Amino acid sequence: MIMRWFPNGDDKVTLSQIRQVPGVSGVATMLPFVPAGDIWTPEQIGSVKKEINDAGLEMEVIESVNIHEDIKKGLPSKDKYIENYIKTMKNLSDAGVKCICYNFMPVLDWYRSDLYFPLPDGSNCMAYSHSYASTLTSDMMTKDMIEGCNDLTLPGWEPERFPQMAADIEYYNNISRDEYFSNIKYFLDAVIPYAEEYDIDFGVHPDDPPFPLFGLPKVVNNAEAIRRYLALNPSRRNGLTLCTGSLGANIENDIPSMAREFASEGKVPFVHLRNVRHTSETDFHESAHLSECGDLDMFAIVKALYESGFNGYIRPDHGRMIWGETGRPGYGLYDRALGSNYILGLWEAIRKLNT
Ligand code: DNO
Numbered sequence: 001m002i003m004r005w006f007p008n009g010d011d012k013v014t015l016s017q018i019r020q021v022p023g024v025s026g027v028a029t030m031l032p033f034v035p036a037g038d039i040w041t042p043e044q045i046g047s048v049k050k051e052i053n054d055a056g057l058e059m060e061v062i063e064s065v066n067i068h069e070d071i072k073k074g075l076p077s078k079d080k081y082i083e084n085y086i087k088t089m090k091n092l093s094d095a096g097v098k099c100i101c102y103n104f105m106p107v108l109d110w111y112r113s114d115l116y117f118p119l120p121d122g123s124n125c126m127a128y129s130h131s132y133a134s135t136l137t138s139d140m141m142t143k144d145m146i147e148g149c150n151d152l153t154l155p156g157w158e159p160e161r162f163p164q165m166a167a168d169i170e171y172y173n174n175i176s177r178d179e180y181f182s183n184i185k186y187f188l189d190a191v192i193p194y195a196e197e198y199d200i201d202f203g204v205h206p207d208d209p210p211f212p213l214f215g216l217p218k219v220v221n222n223a224e225a226i227r228r229y230l231a232l233n234p235s236r237r238n239g240l241t242l243c244t245g246s247l248g249a250n251i252e253n254d255i256p257s258m259a260r261e262f263a264s265e266g267k268v269p270f271v272h273l274r275n276v277r278h279t280s281e282t283d284f285h286e287s288a289h290l291s292e293c294g295d296l297d298m299f300a301i302v303k304a305l306y307e308s309g310f311n312g313y314i315r316p317d318h319g320r321m322i323w324g325e326t327g328r329p330g331y332g333l334y335d336r337a338l339g340s341n342y343i344l345g346l347w348e349a350i351r352k353l354n355t
Contacts, residue, residue, distance in 0.1 A: 001024050001340050001343070002024060002060075002313050003018050003024055003028070003315055003336055004027065004063060005027035005028070005029050005052075006155075006328070006331075007029055007030075007031070007032075007048045007051065008033060008048075010032060010152055011152070011331070012326070012327035012332075012333075013327065013331070013333045015027070015051065016055055018055075018333075021341070023340065023341065025058055026059060027057055027058075027059060027061075028062065028270075028315055030155070031044055031048065032153050035158075035160050036066035036067060036068045036069070037070070037081040037084060039088050040088040042091050042094065042095070045095045046095060049096070058096075059097065060096060060099060061097070061098070061099045061100075061101065061270060061313050061315075062101065063155075063205075063241075063270075064100070064102045064103065064156075065088055065092075065100050066103075066158075067085070067102060067103075067104060067187065069106075069107070069164075069168060071183070072106055073168075073171060073172075073183065074175075074182070074183035078186070082187060082191065089191065089194055089195065089200055090194070092200065097200060098199065098269075099201045099312070099313060100201070100202055101205055101241045102203075102204060103156075103207075103220075104187075104204060104219055104220070105205075105207050105208075105219065106168070106180070106217060107161070107165060107168045107172065108141075108156070108213065109155065109156025110208040111133065111141060111209065112329075113128050113129045113144070114126065114128075114129070114285075115148035115149075115329040116321075116329065117285045117286075119287075123320040123322040126286050126330055127283075127284065127285035128209050128283060130283055131283075133213055134213070138166050138214065139166070142157070142162055142165065145157050149328065150326065150327060150329070152328040169216065172216050172217060173216070175217075180217045181219070181228065184219065188232050188233040188238055189233055192233045192238050195237035195238075196235060201237055202238055202269070203239045203268070203270040203312075204229060204240055204241060205243055205246070206221060206226075206240075206241070206243050206247050207220050207246065208243065208246035208249070209249045209250075209282075210222065210250045211249075220240070222247070222250065222252070223253070223254075223257075223258050223261065226258070230262070230265075230267055236265075239266075239268060239269045239270075240262050240268050241268075241269075241270040241271070241272060242259055242262065242270070242271045243271075243274075244272065244273050244274060244298075245274035245286060248275075248276050248295065248296045249276055251281060255296055255301050256297065256301050256303070257304070259301050259308065260304040260308050263305050264309065266309075268310060270313045270314075271310070271312065271313070271314045271315075273298065273316055273339065273343055274289060274317035274318050275287045275288065275291070275293055275294030276294050277293070277295055286318050286320070287320070288319070288338070289316060289319070289339035289342050289343065290342060298342070298343070298346060302343060302346040302350060303346075306347065306351065307354075314343060316336040316340040316343060317336075317339075318330030318331070319332055319338070319339055320332075
């Protein structure tokens, strides 16, 4: 069990607080100040690792090493960025990293239409309205997210992305989904042999939300798309970050069955566990992790993982903001701490009932 944490003073939650959450042994982190496409140097990695290890925690998971847009677009400059990516993998492996979470979403990483949606219990959480999102331009969307971020960087909304966003959207509107998948395959075939050599599992993160915006292709949004993605390169290292909230936003996705299918193939190195409550077929708000607080059956998901021999990393995903806490939306301490211990409780009960 790990928790997400951002280095360089860019997190209100401290490593010593995380260390005190029972059962949490490490963090998933990243170097937010290194632009996508640049090499993460051993010195940069080493100094974050030292800080984490000094706090008594492990740094075995990186979320994310972002992929340069030229790779996603399949431009000739992609090879240079892929070469840099492989060097970063080597440097991370030398520092003991075992898992890289990344995504292949074009232009946008994730989006919510409300970062502070009020719940009846007085807490707040993030929410999504598809009809609202569909009225936005990329500039309006960026403005919403930046204004809501509480002066902390929002992962996936790094300022370097903004200037060319509108042009990028247009670019992707002019390539087919098949072409996009061939760009993914090109990337995977280049990096996965190194993942094997460096002992690193790759976990692609699903599209979040799983519904199309700005006409951009969706790549990892249901079981069929995941099967297609994993088949692009058959290595076990080409895996999935099973994000229950992202996939669960589509009510047609059966998350326990996806967990069972992909974890039993050994293709799930990393799980993001969170719950969502739908207010319509496409609209939802995030919720406390407990099954009864949302639409996902956390017991069924954890049971499917357990029974499929899952032995990767889990982190509690986006929690609510509770008890007056302020900070990066989705990434407060308290609700994620509650969530992690609920999940660990489910795991313990299932394990003991099975042994
Ligand atoms: C949002 C996160 C995503 C995720 C990336 C992985 O809160 O779940 O930003 O980290 O998509 O590359």
